[in-house]
Amino acid sequence: MDETLGRQLASKWLKTNALRSHPGLARHIPPTSLYSAAGLRRMLSRHGTVVLKPVRGSGGHGAMKISRQGQGYAFHYMTNTRTFHSFEGLLGAVNATRRGRPYLIQKGIRLATIDGRPVDYRVKYVKTNGTWGIRAMVGKIARKGLFVTNLCRGGTQVSASYGIRHSLSAGVVGAKKRQMRELTRTATQWLEERFPGIGQLGYDYGIDRNGHIWILEVNTRPH
Numbered sequence: 001m002d003e004t005l006g007r008q009l010a011s012k013w014l015k016t017n018a019l020r021s022h023p024g025l026a027r028h029i030p031p032t033s034l035y036s037a038a039g040l041r042r043m044l045s046r047h048g049t050v051v052l053k054p055v056r057g058s059g060g061h062g063a064m065k066i067s068r069q070g071q072g073y074a075f076h077y078m079t080n081t082r083t084f085h086s087f088e089g090l091l092g093a094v095n096a097t098r099r100g101r102p103y104l105i106q107k108g109i110r111l112a113t114i115d116g117r118p119v120d121y122r123v124k125y126v127k128t129n130g131t132w133g134i135r136a137m138v139g140k141i142a143r144k145g146l147f148v149t150n151l152c153r154g155g156t157q158v159s160a161s162y163g164i165r166h167s168l169s170a171g172v173v174g175a176k177k178r179q180m181r182e183l184t185r186t187a188t189q190w191l192e193e194r195f196p197g198i199g200q201l202g203y204d205y206g207i208d209r210n211g212h213i214w215i216l217e218v219n220t221r222p223h
Contacts, residue, residue, distance in 0.1 A: 006127065006197060006198045006199020006200050007195060007196070007197035007220065008220050008221060009195055010056045010220075011055055011056060012054075012055050012104055012217060013032075013034060013055050013102075013104060015217075015218045016029060016032050016104070018190065018191060018194050018195070019187055019190065019191070019215060019218070020032075022186070022187070022190045024186060025183070025186060025187055025190065025215070028212075028213055028214055028215050029214070029215055030106050030107040030109055030216065031043070031046075031047065031106070031107040032104055032105065032106045032107070033105050034055075034102065034103075034104060034105070035052065035098070035102065035103035035104060035105050037091055040052075040066075040091075040094070040105055041087060043105045044068055044073070045068075046107075047107040047108065048067060048068050048108070049066070049067040049107075049108030049110075050065070050066055050105050050106060050107060050108050051063060051064070051065050051066075051105075051106045051107075051108050051147075052064040052094065052098075052104065052105055052106075053103065053104055053106065053217075054101050054102070054103055054104075055101075055103060055104055056101075056102075058219060058221070062097065062098075062101070062103075063148050064076065064094065064097055065108060066090065066094075067108070069083060071085065072084055072086075073087070073090045075090060075093050075094070076147055077093075077097055078146070079145050079146065109206050109208050109216070110209050111207065111208060112167035112168050112207050112208065112209050112211075113167055114141055114163070114166045114167050116144075117141050117142045117143070117144060118141075118142045119139050119140065119141045119158075119166075119167050119207075120139070120140055120204055120205060120206045120207075120216060121137065121138065121139050121140070121160050121180060121204070121205040121207070122137070122138050122140060122203070122204055122205075122222070123136070123180055123181070123184050123202070123203040123205065124136040124137075124200070124201075124202050124203075124222050125184050125188055125200070125201045125202075125203065126200045126201075127199045127200065132185070134181065134184065137160045137177065137180065137181075138157050138158065139157070139158040139159060139160050139162060139163025139164070140155045140157055140158075140163075141155060141156045141163065142155055143155055143156070160177055161173050161177070164207070167207070168207065168211060172211060176207060176211070176213065179213055180213060183203075183205075183215065184201075184203055187203070187215065188201060191218070198220055200220065200221075200222060201218055201219065201220060201222065202218070202219040202222020203217075203218055204216040204217040204218070204219070
């Protein structure tokens with residue numbers, strides 16, 4: 001059996017809940033809830049900006065970003081931005097995009113940027129012959145005008161060192177890469193205890209403008 005294929009866990013909600021139950025990892029998980037209209041109103045009131053993404057899916061497909069803007073709301077989907085003066089109008093746009101699918105609401109993280117474009121990081125962790133090891137650690141810079149960094153959405157892949165150096169500073173490159181490696185090992189051990197049989201994981205990390213590292217998502221079928 002090819003151990004690296006491993007068990008698949010499609011639900012982002014399942015993995016997020018597992019990670020935030022770890023006392024050391026919880027501070028690295030953005031506040032997240034299952035989608036509901038009341039939940040969206042509450043999260044927007046509390047955080048100002050949220051990201052909505054399908055419970056199941058990858059590649060940034062279906063992701064939306066919503067920000068409070070004065071008395072109204074800015075709704076970002078793909079390359080389009082629309083403004084709504086009422087919460088009811090916003091809900092109409094969200095539900096038209098959601099099409100009845102279950103979604104997560106996640107606090108929007110103000111990621112560090114390069115030339116105004118958000119950058120995040122993918123760490124690919126694979127189990128081979130019983131031993132886990134990092135196969136890749138790369139940065140992804142969003143295409144101009146987009147908030148998602150996915151390469152299939154026009155994002156640009158760079159080395160993790162390049163991303164950290166140019167969005168934060170050269171002096172923190174080693175520390176941030178080391179912290180992502182440590183978080184990956186801790187999170188994987190925790191997930192493997194709860195979901196035996198996983199064999200490969202793709203961690204999406206964001207580093208905010210204050211240098212705090214967030215685990216944005218974990219995939220069991222990383223590209």
